Amino acid sequence: MSNNSEKKTETNVQSPQNEEAQIPLAELLKIRRDKIKRLREQGVNPYPYRYERTHYIANALADFDRLSESETTISLAGRIMAKRKMGKSIFADLRDSTGKVQVYVKLNAVGQEAFDLFDSLDLGDIIGCDGTLFVTRMGENTLAITRFELLSKALHPLPDKHSGLKDLETRYRRRYADLIVNPEVREVFRTRSKIIQAIRDFLNNHGFLEVETPILQPLYGGGNAKPFSTHHEKLDMPMYLRIADELYLKRLIIGGYDKVWEFCKDFRNEGMDRLHNPEFSMIELYWAYADYRDMGAMFEEMLRKVVLKVHGTYSIPYGDHQIDFEPPFKWASMIDSIKDETGIDMLDMSHEEAKSAANQLGITDKDKLFNWGKCVEAVWEAKVEHTLIQPTFVCDFPVEISPLAKRHRDNPRLTERFELFVAAQETCNAFSELNDPVDQLQRFMQQGKALEAGDEEAQPLDDDFITALSYGMPPTAGLGFGVDRLVMLLTNQHSIRDVLFFPQMKDYKEGTIPVSKMLSHLIDQEDE
RNA sequence: GGGGGUGUAGCUCAGUGGUAGAGCACCUGCCUUUUAAGCAGGGUGUCGAAGGUUCGAUCCCUUCCACCCUCACCA
Numbered sequence: 001m002s003n004n005s006e007k008k009t010e011t012n013v014q015s016p017q018n019e020e021a022q023i024p025l026a027e028l029l030k031i032r033r034d035k036i037k038r039l040r041e042q043g044v045n046p047y048p049y050r051y052e053r054t055h056y057i058a059n060a061l062a063d064f065d066r067l068s069e070s071e072t073t074i075s076l077a078g079r080i081m082a083k084r085k086m087g088k089s090i091f092a093d094l095r096d097s098t099g100k101v102q103v104y105v106k107l108n109a110v111g112q113e114a115f116d117l118f119d120s121l122d123l124g125d126i127i128g129c130d131g132t133l134f135v136t137r138m139g140e141n142t143l144a145i146t147r148f149e150l151l152s153k154a155l156h157p158l159p160d161k162h163s164g165l166k167d168l169e170t171r172y173r174r175r176y177a178d179l180i181v182n183p184e185v186r187e188v189f190r191t192r193s194k195i196i197q198a199i200r201d202f203l204n205n206h207g208f209l210e211v212e213t214p215i216l217q218p219l220y221g222g223g224n225a226k227p228f229s230t231h232h233e234k235l236d237m238p239m240y241l242r243i244a245d246e247l248y249l250k251r252l253i254i255g256g257y258d259k260v261w262e263f264c265k266d267f268r269n270e271g272m273d274r275l276h277n278p279e280f281s282m283i284e285l286y287w288a289y290a291d292y293r294d295m296g297a298m299f300e301e302m303l304r305k306v307v308l309k310v311h312g313t314y315s316i317p318y319g320d321h322q323i324d325f326e327p328p329f330k331w332a333s334m335i336d337s338i339k340d341e342t343g344i345d346m347l348d349m350s351h352e353e354a355k356s357a358a359n360q361l362g363i364t365d366k367d368k369l370f371n372w373g374k375c376v377e378a379v380w381e382a383k384v385e386h387t388l389i390q391p392t393f394v395c396d397f398p399v400e401i402s403p404l405a406k407r408h409r410d411n412p413r414l415t416e417r418f419e420l421f422v423a424a425q426e427t428c429n430a431f432s433e434l435n436d437p438v439d440q441l442q443r444f445m446q447q448g449k450a451l452e453a454g455d456e457e458a459q460p461l462d463d464d465f466i467t468a469l470s471y472g473m474p475p476t477a478g479l480g481f482g483v484d485r486l487v488m489l490l491t492n493q494h495s496i497r498d499v500l501f502f503p504q505m506k507d508y509k510e511g512t513i514p515v516s517k518m519l520s521h522l523i524d525q526e527d528e
Numbered sequence: 529g530g531g532g533g534u535g536u537a538g539c540u541c542a543g544u545g546g547u548a549g550a551g552c553a554c555c556u557g558c559c560u561u562u563u564a565a566g567c568a569g570g571g572u573g574u575c576g577a578a579g580g581u582u583c584g585a586u587c588c589c590u591u592c593c594a595c596c597c598u599c600a601c602c603a
């Protein structure tokens with residue numbers, strides 16, 4: 001066994017030159033590497049330091065008539081995305097962060113040396129160019145170059161200029177390449193930024209203080225999830241990456257701030273799929289002296305403003321649906337909406353009655369039916385959830401499934417809690433927060449038992465948090481929502497990976513030779 | 529974790545039990561307002577990895593890896 005593998009290694013080691021010489025990418029890299037060497041010999045620095053540009057492309061085009069009539073010399077900088085040579089003149093497409101423009105180089109306008117340099121440029125190279133704007137015979141607004149400069153030589157070829165980069169794995173692993181060639185991807189992330197900015201503006205304008213709390217924590221909590229564990233060397237203690245912000249933000253409410261919020265990067269050591277990345281973003285906010293109804297009204301207003309700011313309309317597409325964010329959103333209690341869908345009123349049922357009601361609807365999984373609240377949830381999920389396409393506040397969840405929410409003031413079986421559903425997906429989770437330290441301690445103890453029993457997602461007892469609560473926390477409404485999921489909804493993206501620049505990927509890829517290895521081999525050859 | 533699918537050139541994709549194909553990109557020519565520029569020539573490949581079947585495997589079989597979809601749990 002070990003003999004075999006050693007033999008294989010030997011043969012691999014013996015023929016690396018031959019093997020790599022046969023790799024076409026290495027060949028392409030070598031061609032460009034040779035170009036760089038030639039440039040340096042001519043005294044051209046392929047990686048200079050700065051370029052003084054006068055216009056972004058979009059601005060230059062917006063002011064085209066004036067700039068072209070006055071023959072103003074302007075300076076643009078960007079990446080070459082296409083090149084068309086026509087004998088002694090060359091056209092190229094130059095792109096910067098704002099747009100694209102055609103540039104034009106003519107032999108007798110720039111001289112032989114500069115013309116040859118431009119001729120040798122590759123797609124992907126970054127240049128700066130000075131010139132004047134004019135319209136070609138074919139009617140295209142174009143920059144006639146009077147002078148240009150190579151600003152950065154690209155070694156790696158760009159993906160296909162027409163079909164772009166489609167392979168999902170490559171797009172996620174090499175997001176920069178995806179962004180270079182796929183404009184719609186650039187747009188999704190611009191929208192993401194806009195959404196977050198709109199939320200930040202809204203909260204700051206409503207008197208919420210943006211705060212920061214620890215990501216690296218001695219104890220995790222505020223949700224049910226398995227954490228990432230690490231270790232602090234000097235303190236010699238275990239540490240965790242946070243799974244939620246809740247407990248720290250509540251400490252700030254106790255400390256006397258009335259309205260706080262945080263943009264939180266959270267980490268959960270769980271499975272990954274279309275809706276889950278191990279690292280994700282949440283926004284949590286806490287509002288003292290308010291209850292969950294106040295919070296619902298504010299969240300509705302926030303969403304309304306964000307949608308309008310980002311899309312300019314309340315009606316946006318998502319998958320097969322057209323979602324209308326025109327307020328007011330519908331409120332439907334869990335119990336009532338079950339009644340509406342099935343005719344069954346579960347409010348005053350015993351556990352046994354609820355279970356048989358669920359059974360009659362075809363729900364038999366015992367784990368989902370082990371108390372009244374779970375039965376209500378199971379029936380609701382089976383019969384109601386998928387119908388909630390338009391924005392709907394689902395409220396008043398059973399107490400058994402809402403361990404962090406205050407009991408409902410009108411019915412102790414329920415809690416003051418809501419989730420907003422859009423396109424049958426949960427968009428936020430909010431409650432009138434539990435502020436009775438004894439009640440909180442008891443719920444921690446229950447979680448502790450679950451933890452001991454092997455539930456890796458149960459919350460450990462946080463003594464310090466109980467201490468904090470015992471100083472007295474005002475009545476408070478709290479709300480949290482997944483930023484990535486909201487961005488998915490507002491940009492019509494199917495997967496969380498399409499709204500994260502760098503989604504988590506397994507880092508092993510068999511059979512691929514890294515560019516760095518090809519390059520070091522190239523350098524070795526040059527040294528010989 | 530269960531089920532289904534994909535993996536061939538830098539990119540997008542065809543294809544076959546018997547020496548591997550196209551378009552774009554790239555290289556060499558020609559062309560001074562082109563524009564998915566055009567014309568002529570050039571293929572640069574561990575057909576995801578490792579085994580197996582076979583005279584012969586990129587193709588068939590097994591295992592593995594990565595990615596996608598889907599179901600169950602979580603935001």
